[in-house]
Amino acid sequence: MNSEMLGISFLQIALGKTDHLVAHINTNDKEPSWDGDVEVYSKAGHVHAKSDLLLKVPVQVKGHCKPNLKKKSIKYSIQYADLRNYLYVGGTIFFVVYVNDSGDRAAIYYVKLLPYDLKKYLKTYDGTPYKEKSIELKEFPKKKNDITDVFLDFVHHMNLQRAAINSAPISFDSLRSESPSQLSNIQLTIGYSAINQNYEFPFDYFFTHDTYIYIKQPHDIELPVAHLKNVDTVEYTMNAPISVKSNVFFDHYTVSRTKTSATIKFGADIRQVLQAGTQAKPDFHFSLSGSLSERIRDARFILAVLDAQQYEINGGVLNFKSASFNNSGFVDRSVIKSQLDFMLSMQKTLNLLHVKKDLNPNLIDTSSQNNLNILKTALLDKKAVKLVPYDSIFRPCRIANLNLLLCTIPIEGTNDFYDIYDFNQAPISFKSKDSSNNDIPFSYFVLLDRDIINWCDNINYDSMIDSIKAIPLSVEYSQAVNTLILEMLHAYDSSDSSKEDILLAAIKITDWIRQTDMHSSPSAAKINYYQAIKRSRPLTSDEQTEVLSIVETERQDESIYVGAYLLLDNIVAAKVHFSKLSKESQEAFKKYPIYRFMQDSQ
Incomplete structure (x- = not known):
């Protein structure tokens, strides 16, 4: 019995069931590494138009006599030389057909050999003739649409992986080590091709099929970075409202899907588990967690749901009456209400501060x-x-x-x-003394230093600005306000530039000083204003022109020149003028917040 010919015959019969495939497989096995190809067409039919041809998929078939035809998968050794040839043409579907002793039954196994996997297999190939690689093959489907899907999906990935034939391999590990800062900007894609099937959600396909993840490259080139053979869970975020009687509580939610269930997650710790294809009650989980504002929002939502006995999600309605609950206290409305009232009193107290x-x-x-x-x-x-x-x-x-x-x-x-x-x-009412020992009004906000500003979580900067502007400027008060400005900039810098409210207030105060203060040096006031601006964005050309006018003014203090040139990013000129300062003045300048621009350039 010629098991090779019988194996090809059984495979041709299987392929002949379909409406999209036309097999051209030789029984004399004279082609190197291949036994023929399978034409894949986009439209079903017994006669196919040339314009509908998607691709000719190279195939290799091995037939063997085996008494055990019940295995779901097998291991088979393929010569490295064949694997190399498969890579050169962009991929091959490799078949092994086990035929029983009487030749009347067969089990067909296959593996889709695409460039991503072939390059991994060939990594250790040293060119030794007849050297082999053991590869796992899985059972070939029996339904005609599933058979067609094998080839349609192979065509999809074969076309995407052509660029990977001669490119250096990419992996997530290599991306993390080579450019970790760029990981957040990477665009990944995942997909498949199949005959129209009634998947409730497109990602359901991946629970029963393997796929590849691709990374976007310049010129719309995609390269494979991973082969997903088993997907247990798919998680995604939906930007859609969750509401109760049209009152929106959440603007997005996360869905975690498995083959048998979907878990909707939103808020700090609210989850509803829906079992696929069953009449089981939805399983609802809720606990107060997260920050105070999250707990208040979540408690309000739960109370609204208990009253309405349902909630709306992305246009649909989830009935709450049939839900089972994860803890006995959850359904006690009075407990939730008591917790909410207590949290609201805490929030109101903090708001007053x-x-x-x-x-x-x-x-x-x-x-x-x-x-x-x-x-x-x-x-x-x-x-x-x-x-x-x-x-x-x-x-x-x-x-x-x-x-x-x-x-x-x-x-x-x-x-x-x-x-x-x-x-x-x-x-x-806060007062200080002037040079003649007279009382002059001060805003108590000028008492703040960088440590307190950074430490404190309840400084209201609108109140600070109003309080500072409400006091008439004097020599002493002007000096105190300018000192506060420097402390604010120091505080902002030491916060790793995360406290934007400090910087915004500093910009407003410095702008007020440069326009109204008759006691400050106009050049110093401009330097302070523009160094605050420079922390938030580059200076415009008009702003640079105004800074340049400072350095063109004769008889300025050398420290003013240093500050102006730092704002203009002219580090060489800034260093020249810095060298002209005395040692004491240099040490004093290093304590100014503008010195950060000198340090950033080093």
Whole structure:
């Protein structure tokens, strides 16, 4: 019995079932590395137009007599020389057909050999004749559409991987090591080609089929970076609303799909599990977690859902009556309402202190809880509170991850009782002395230094600007405000440029100083303004022209020239003028925030 001829015959019968494939496979096996090809057409039919031809897929068939035809997969050794030839033509589908002893039954196995895998197999090939590589083959499908899909998908990936034949291989590991900073900008694609099938979601295809991930290259070239043989979970984000009675609570959600279920995740910890193809009750999971604002939002959503007994997601409705719940306390509306009321009182207290940073409830310890209770009593209930005496009316307060600055004023005639005020609205008049020892008004905001500015989470910069501008400028007050500006820029720089509100306030104050302050050096005021601007964006040509006018003015202080040239990115000129400063002046200049531009150039 000629097992090779029988194997080809069984394969031709299988291919003949389809409406898209035309096989040309030789039984005399005279072609090197191949036994023929299979024409793949885009349209079904018994007669195919030339214009519908997608590709001729090279095939190789090996037939063997085997009594056991029940295996789901097999291992087969293929010569490296054949693998190399398969790579040169862009790929091959390799078949092994096991025929039983009587020759009336067969089991067909296959492997799609594409450039990405072939290059991996050939990595250790040293050119030794007849050297072989053991490769796994899986059972060939029996339904005609599934058979067609094997070839359609092969055509899809064969066309995409032509560029990979002669290119250097790329992997995720190589991308991480060569350009880790560019990983976030990488564009990856994934896809397949198949006859129209009723997949509920396109990614469902990958639960039962392998595929490749490609990376976009210049000139619309795509190169394979991974071969996904088994996809257990597909997770994706949908930018679509989740609402209750048209009241939108969330603008996106994540779906985690497996072959048997889909888990919808949104909020900090809200999940609904839907079982595919069953009548099982949706499984709903909820817990209060995340930041304070997230917990408030999630609790409001749950209460709304309990009232409506449903919620809307991306235009559809999920009925809440049939859901099973993950914990017994979840359905107790009064518990959720009580938790929400408590959280809202915390949020209202923090809002009165102008706290923008979100509280992390997970970090609340006994001390933080005590401080929250004291603030709630003082600010919401408007009652005096007993505090440990402090040597300043401004005192720090720590609550979990929040650093707060408070104004605490002792109540006369009491035993350490205080009224507490928001630092930004302290009911005090602050004064200092001028050169003649006369009282002059100051804004208490000028007392802030870089450490406090960076530490504090409740400075309201609109209040700061209003307070500073409300005081008439004097020589001493002008100097104090300019010192504050430098401290703010230092604070912004030491925050790794993350606290944009500090920089925005510094820009507004420096702009006000350069336009209204008659006591400051006009050149220094411009330098301060433009160094603040330069931290947010490059200077425009008009702004550079104004800075250039500073260096063209005669008899300027050398430090002014250094600052101006740094703003113009003329580091050579800046260093020349820096060298003209005395050692003491150089050390003083290094402490100015503008010196960062000198350091950045080194």
